[in-house]
Amino acid sequence: MDNKQLDTIFHSLIEDIKGSNGHWQFIVGDTQIICLTDELHNRMRCIAPIIETDKLTPTEINKCLEANFHTALDIKYAISDGVLWSVFMHPLKELSARQVEDAIQQVYAGAQNFGTSYSSSNLYFPTKEDRKNRMN
Numbered sequence: 787m788d789n790k791q792l793d794t795i796f797h798s799l800i801e802d803i804k805g806s807n808g809h810w811q812f813i814v815g816d817t818q819i820i821c822l823t824d825e826l827h828n829r830m831r832c833i834a835p836i837i838e839t840d841k842l843t844p845t846e847i848n849k850c851l852e853a854n855f856h857t858a859l860d861i862k863y864a865i866s867d868g869v870l871w872s873v874f875m876h877p878l879k880e881l882s883a884r885q886v887e888d889a890i891q892q893v894y895a896g897a898q899n900f901g902t903s904y905s906s907s908n909l910y911f912p913t914k915e916d917r918k919n920r921m922n
Contacts, residue, residue, distance in 0.1 A: 787881040789823055792830070795886050796821070814894045823878050830878040832889045834897040836863075836870045846901065853904035860889065861896040861906045872896030872906075 789807050796803055796810055804811045808823040821832040850863035850870065864873045874889040892906035899905050 787830070787878055787883075787886070789825060791883075792821070792823065792886065795883050799887060799890065814890060815898070817894050817897045819890060819893055825878060828878050829875065830881055831873060831875045832893045833874075834872045834893045836872060836897050836900045839865055839868050839870055842870060849904050850900075857903060857905035858896055859892065859906050861892045863896065863900070863904070870900070872900070 793806055793810070796812070800812045800814070802812060808825070810821045812819055817834050819832055819834045821830070823830045850858075854862045858872075861872050861874045864871050872893045874893050876885065876889070896904075896906045
């Protein structure tokens, strides 16, 4: 994968895209998604802002950290520059077209599900409490 291929994929999936060559922005539903690449260092990330960190409660921060382990599969919740983000990171060259589409879906889902299920898809890894409840 490279920037040219990513640009082609993004334009095949999304109508209104701003930017190119390593920096794209678009809206999915009501969520802004930004995709950034660095071909020299073989990195790609798609991110969506969720909430300013000064508005987060300690419980929400804890749920984000738990989600990073159980329900936020290929995305992670991360804090940078005073914002909580839904983040997908991957080596650029090794990225497939299907993974790009999945990354967009998971970043969107992670942002949308903040405050509820904190999940990026329907799949999740059960917690100790989940496993205990299944046995009862």
